[in-house]
Amino acid sequence: MQNQSINPRIAGLSPYKPGKPVDEVARELGINDIVKLASNENPRGPGAKVQQAIAEAATELSRYPDGGGFALKARLSQKIGVDANQLTLGNGSNDVLDLIARVVLEPGAQAIIAEHSFVVYRLAVTCGGGDLVTVPAKNYGSDLAAMLDAVTDATRLIFIANPNNPTGTRTPGSELLPFLQAVPEHVWVVLDEAYLEYVEDDDHINGATLLARFPNLIVTRTFSKVYGLAAVRFGYGASSPAFADLLNRARQPFNVNSLAMAASLAALEDDDYVNESVALNRAGMAQMTEGLTRLGYDFIPSAGNFVAFDSAEPGNDLFQRMLREGVIVRAIAEYGLPNHVRVSIGLASENERFLSVLAKVGSHARPKSTHQAES
Numbered sequence: 402m403q404n405q406s407i408n409p410r411i412a413g414l415s416p417y418k419p420g421k422p423v424d425e426v427a428r429e430l431g432i433n434d435i436v437k438l439a440s441n442e443n444p445r446g447p448g449a450k451v452q453q454a455i456a457e458a459a460t461e462l463s464r465y466p467d468g469g470g471f472a473l474k475a476r477l478s479q480k481i482g483v484d485a486n487q488l489t490l491g492n493g494s495n496d497v498l499d500l501i502a503r504v505v506l507e508p509g510a511q512a513i514i515a516e517h518s519f520v521v522y523r524l525a526v527t528c529g530g531g532d533l534v535t536v537p538a539k540n541y542g543s544d545l546a547a548m549l550d551a552v553t554d555a556t557r558l559i560f561i562a563n564p565n566n567p568t569g570t571r572t573p574g575s576e577l578l579p580f581l582q583a584v585p586e587h588v589w590v591v592l593d594e595a596y597l598e599y600v601e602d603d604d605h606i607n608g609a610t611l612l613a614r615f616p617n618l619i620v621t622r623t624f625s626k627v628y629g630l631a632a633v634r635f636g637y638g639a640s641s642p643a644f645a646d647l648l649n650r651a652r653q654p655f656n657v658n659s660l661a662m663a664a665s666l667a668a669l670e671d672d673d674y675v676n677e678s679v680a681l682n683r684a685g686m687a688q689m690t691e692g693l694t695r696l697g698y699d700f701i702p703s704a705g706n707f708v709a710f711d712s713a714e715p716g717n718d719l720f721q722r723m724l725r726e727g728v729i730v731r732a733i734a735e736y737g738l739p740n741h742v743r744v745s746i747g748l749a750s751e752n753e754r755f756l757s758v759l760a761k762v763g764s765h766a767r768p769k770s771t772h773q774a775e776s
């Protein structure tokens with residue numbers, strides 16, 4: 402770039418690649434019947450209570466939102482068992498991840514992440530002015546022992562997604578607890594629980610229950626996944642009151658809009674929606690993993706609402722061929738998994754469509770000779 406007056410960290414970033422939007426694919430390919438299984442969204446659409454709450458809140462749009470988020474914090478705090486002053490509300494949990502990095506990091510400070518972890522950590526650390534330390538994964542998941550070994554005097558932050566995206570790997574409580582006990586007090590641990598609600602294993606620990614024991618722990622959650630509200634952008638952090646106070650000083654005063662607050666409040670009153678979504682995911686995960694196995698694809702066992710499978714060819718090639726059939730999945734080369742594809746669990750009919758298209762255009766579908774001739 403000609404003009405040198407740019408922060409070189411920002412100039413060196415690559416733009417975040419979102420899942421391809423349905424409208425864009427429809428426009429480009431002239432297909433109407435498109436299935437998007439690319440962004441781990443809830444396939445059901447928002448619940449009726451949420452839609453009604455948004456319609457009601459729409460009459461107040463000329464007013465600034467409640468910058469302190471009083472009502473939402475009060476309800477959330479009851480629901481998850483922390484005090485309201487431990488909460489930080491965000492424009493999606495990505496907003497909170499970004500705030501954490503800005504509050505904690507400065508030049509020379511290090512943040513540790515696991516290989517194959519969520520790309521937003523890299524973005525937050527880079528923009529937050531710190532240096533990223535990436536620790537190799539173990540069985541595609543966070544290697545907590547190795548992450549602990551990577552801690553130095555310069556370390557200030559460790560990010561752990563539990564379950565992790567895009568691999569779906571999970572850290573059980575029996576590993577998480579000793580890890581938190583061993584992390585030095587000067588290091589903040591961010592436990593990103595975007596997919597917590599989908600985990601049904603008994604040995605899982607809900608990070609919010611650990612905040613009283615570990616003052617250096619910060620838990621983040623989102624309404625973009627099981628709550629079905631990816632478009633409205635709401636997530637939150639839970640931490641010690643002192644750290645929440647710092648995050649709240651650094652955030653933009655009106656970072657969460659009124660519609661997001663109204664929708665999230667309503668979503669918190671709709672346990673049926675959450676429970677039904679978890680049940681739908683459980684059945685869909687069985688359908689998808691059985692289908693993948695039947696078609697001869699290895700997959701990484703997932704605790705989330707998505708599964709990454711070995712495409713047995715560059716994942717982007719499969720992504721492109723599936724796209725032409727109207728099925729949007731996600732190639733994850735940017736996560737260090739060039740031969741894997743991540744597919745979100747959809748409605749039963751969407752999962753079926755994915756499996757039939759994979760059967761048609763996947764590398765295992767085609768005779769070897771044809772495959773080689775084309776590549």
Ligand SMILES: *Cc1c(COP(=O)(O)O)cnc(C)c1O
Pocket residue numbers: 441492493494495496519562565566593595622623624625626631634635636
């Ligand atoms: C989807 C996801 C989030 C949620 O981000 P929002 O900004 O709340 O939409 C956070 N962390 C991980 C690992 C995710 O996959």
